[in-house]
Amino acid sequence: MSFTPRTPPSRLVASLAICLTVALVLFVQFRTQIFNGFTVLYGDRYDAAIMTTILEHWSNVVHGRAPWSQLYYFYPYTKTLGHTDGYFLIGLIYALVRPLGFDPFLTTELTNMVFRAIGFGTFFLAARQIFRLPFWLALFAAALFAASNSLTIHGQRLQLASIAFAPVLALLMWHAVRALYAGQRRRFVGFGCAAGIVLGAWSITCFYMTWFFIFFTTFLLAFLVYGIGRAGRKTLGQHIVAHKAGVAIVAVVTVVALLPLLTVYLAKSQETGMRPIDTVLSNTVPLAGVLQVGNENLLFGKIYNRFLAFAAPGYAPNGEYYNTGVAPLLFLLFVFGCIHVLRRRTRDAAPVDTLLRAACLAAICTWLLTLNVGGHSAWWLVYKFFPGARALSVVSAYQMFLLFPVVLIAAYYLSTLKVPASIWIVLVLLLGAEEINDGYIALVRADEVKRVDVPAPPPGCTAFFVSGWAHQALATPMSEWINNHYAHNVSAMLIGELHQIPTINGVASFNPPDWNFENPNAPDYTSRIRAYAQRHAVNGLCRLDLEAKRWDLTW
Numbered sequence: 001m002s003f004t005p006r007t008p009p010s011r012l013v014a015s016l017a018i019c020l021t022v023a024l025v026l027f028v029q030f031r032t033q034i035f036n037g038f039t040v041l042y043g044d045r046y047d048a049a050i051m052t053t054i055l056e057h058w059s060n061v062v063h064g065r066a067p068w069s070q071l072y073y074f075y076p077y078t079k080t081l082g083h084t085d086g087y088f089l090i091g092l093i094y095a096l097v098r099p100l101g102f103d104p105f106l107t108t109e110l111t112n113m114v115f116r117a118i119g120f121g122t123f124f125l126a127a128r129q130i131f132r133l134p135f136w137l138a139l140f141a142a143a144l145f146a147a148s149n150s151l152t153i154h155g156q157r158l159q160l161a162s163i164a165f166a167p168v169l170a171l172l173m174w175h176a177v178r179a180l181y182a183g184q185r186r187r188f189v190g191f192g193c194a195a196g197i198v199l200g201a202w203s204i205t206c207f208y209m210t211w212f213f214i215f216f217t218t219f220l221l222a223f224l225v226y227g228i229g230r231a232g233r234k235t236l237g238q239h240i241v242a243h244k245a246g247v248a249i250v251a252v253v254t255v256v257a258l259l260p261l262l263t264v265y266l267a268k269s270q271e272t273g274m275r276p277i278d279t280v281l282s283n284t285v286p287l288a289g290v291l292q293v294g295n296e297n298l299l300f301g302k303i304y305n306r307f308l309a310f311a312a313p314g315y316a317p318n319g320e321y322y323n324t325g326v327a328p329l330l331f332l333l334f335v336f337g338c339i340h341v342l343r344r345r346t347r348d349a350a351p352v353d354t355l356l357r358a359a360c361l362a363a364i365c366t367w368l369l370t371l372n373v374g375g376h377s378a379w380w381l382v383y384k385f386f387p388g389a390r391a392l393s394v395v396s397a398y399q400m401f402l403l404f405p406v407v408l409i410a411a412y413y414l415s416t417l418k419v420p421a422s423i424w425i426v427l428v429l430l431l432g433a434e435e436i437n438d439g440y441i442a443l444v445r446a447d448e449v450k451r452v453d454v455p456a457p458p459p460g461c462t463a464f465f466v467s468g469w470a471h472q473a474l475a476t477p478m479s480e481w482i483n484n485h486y487a488h489n490v491s492a493m494l495i496g497e498l499h500q501i502p503t504i505n506g507v508a509s510f511n512p513p514d515w516n517f518e519n520p521n522a523p524d525y526t527s528r529i530r531a532y533a534q535r536h537a538v539n540g541l542c543r544l545d546l547e548a549k550r551w552d553l554t555w
Contacts, residue, residue, distance in 0.1 A: 008135050018124070021139055022117050025147045029155065030113060032441050041109045041443040043156030045476055048443045049490040050507070051087065051158060052108045056497040058091025059098045065500050069264050072496035073506030074515075075463050076536050082264040083508035085159040086204035090115060104494065105445050112158050119164030120146035123404070126167035130174050131352060131408060133415055140428060141411035147435050149293045150324045150400045155439040159206035160397065166213055166404045169198055176250070180239050185246050192250030200257025207265065211388050212401035219366055223358035275393045277383055284372040284379050284395045288315045291331060294323030296437040299430075304328070324399040326406055327434040334406045337413030338364065356412060363405045370398050452494045454549045461551060462540030463502045465529050466492040468520030470547050485518045491546055504532060504541070526555070
C-alpha cells in the first residue's frame with residue numbers, strides 16, 4: 001500500500017491547516033524570543049539598531065515627518081536612503097505596528113514575524129496556482145521555505161526575508177502571460193503593471209534580492225523562449241504584436257516604478273563607488289559551501305563540518321555568509337527533481353512542464369556561476385557584463401534566493417513519488433529537522449531602549465553629533481575596530497529618527513566620501529567634527545553626550 005498526499009481537504013480543514021502550520025513555523029523560528037519573553041531579540045547592538053533606524057524612517061515618512069529618500073543621518077548629504085538597503089515594504093508593515101505602543105526594537109521583531117508569515121503565504125499560493133502542487137505538499141513546501149535554515153540563521157537581516165516577494169512576482173507574471181496568450185488585454189495590463197510596481201517597491205526594499213530575482217529571471221526567460229521552439233516563439237511574437245499597446249503600458253509602468261531605485265541608488269553608487277572585483281570574488285561560493293548549513297544547524301551542522309575537516313582540510317568556514325548553503329536532503333531532492341524534469345521532455349509539453357524545465361536550467365546555470373573552484377569563479381563574467389552586478393559584494397547570498405526554485409522543484413519531485421505512508425512521515429520529519437537551527441539572537445532589548453532614551457534637543461539645536469560611549473572599544477565582544485566604528489554612530493542614527501533631528505553621524509554599507517567619524521574617544525574627534533561642519537556649512541550643530549544624555553550647544 002502506498003500513500004500520496006493528493007486528496008484536497010475541505011475549506012474548513014484547509015483553513016485550519018494553514019493557520020496551524022503558520023503558527024508552528026513562527027513558533028519554531030522565534031522560539032527563543034518567545035521563551036525569553038522577547039527580552040533578547042534577533043541581531044546585535046549594531047546591525048539590529050541600523051535596521052530599526054531605517055524602519056523608523058518609514059514610520060516617519062508614513063506620518064509625514066520625513067521625505068522618503070532622506071534619513072536623519074549623514075547630514076547634510078541628501079538621498080541618504082541610497083547608502084544601504086531601503087526596507088521600504090518592510091517599513092510599511094513596521095509603520096502599521098509601531099502606533100500600537102511597542103518600542104522600536106520589539107516593533108521590528110513583530111514586523112519580522114509578520115513578514116515571515118507573508119513569505120509562507122505567497123509561496124503556498126505560487127505552489128498551488130502555478131505548479132498545481134497538491135494541497136498538503138504545497139503547505140509543507142511553504143513551511144520549508146518560510147522556516148529555511150539560512151533565513152533563520154540570518155534572521156536578523158530582515159531585508160533578506162524579502163525573498164517573500166519572489167513568489168508574488170512569479171504569480172503576477174504567470175497570470176500576465178496567461179492573459180496575454182488568452183487575448184485578455186485588461187487582465188494582461190493589470191497583472192503586468194502590478195508586477196512592475198511590486199518589482200519597483202521590492203527594489204527599494206532589498207537591492208540584493210531584487211537583483212537576484214532579475215538575474216535568475218533573465219536566465220529563466222532565455223530558457224523558456226528557447227524551450228518553446230520556433231513555432232512557439234512565432235506565436236509569442238504574434239501575441240506581443242497584437243497587444244503592443246498593453247505591452248508598452250506595462251513597460252512604462254515598470255520603468256516608472258524603478259525610478260526611485262535609479263534616482264537614489266544610481267546617484268549614490270556614482271558618489272561612493274562600486275565593489276572591487278577582488279572583494280566580490282572572495283565572497284563567491286566554495287564547493288563545500290553548497291551544503292554548508294552552519295554549525296548551528298540541528299541535524300547536519302556539526303556533522304558536515306567534521307566531515308569537511310577530514311575530506312577538505314583546506315576549507316575553513318568563515319565570514320558572515322559562510323552558512324547560506326542548502327540542507328543536504330533538500331538539495332538531494334532538488335537534484336532528483338531536476339533529473340526527473342529534464343529527462344521528461346515531450347513535444348507537446350504543458351506550460352507548467354516547460355516552466356519547470358526552464359527553472360531547473362536557470363537554477364543550475366546561475367548556481368554554477370556563483371561557485372569558486374580552486375580560487376577561480378565564473379562570476380567575473382557576471383560582474384563584468386550583467387547590469388548592477390558591481391554593486392554586489394556577498395555573492396553567496398544568492399543561495400538564499402535559490403531557496404525559491406530549489407524548494408519548488410524538490411516539492412514537485414515529491415509529488416511524483418508513490419511511497420508508503422511511513423516513508424512520507426520519515427521524509428517530512430527529516431526535511432523539517434534539517435532546517436532547524438539557532439539564529440543570531442543577542443540584542444538585549446531593555447539595554448537598547450535605554451541607550452536611545454534621551455530628552456528632546458533644546459531650541460537652537462538644528463543638527464547634532466554624539467560623543468563616544470565610555471569604554472567603547474570594549475562595548476561588545478567584537479573587535480575594538482568594530483566597536484569604535486559602530487557603537488556611537490548607530491545610537492546617533494536611531495536617536496535622530498526618534499526625535500526627527502538630523503545628525504552628521506551614521507554608518508552604512510556605503511559611507512559618504514569624507515566620512516571620518518570613527519574612534520569618538522580619540523583626541524582628534526572634535527577637530528574632525530569641526531572640520532566637517534565647516535566644510536559643509538552646518539549651523540546650529542550641538543553635541544549629545546550619550547553617557548550623560550545631555551545636549552550641549554556650546555561644545
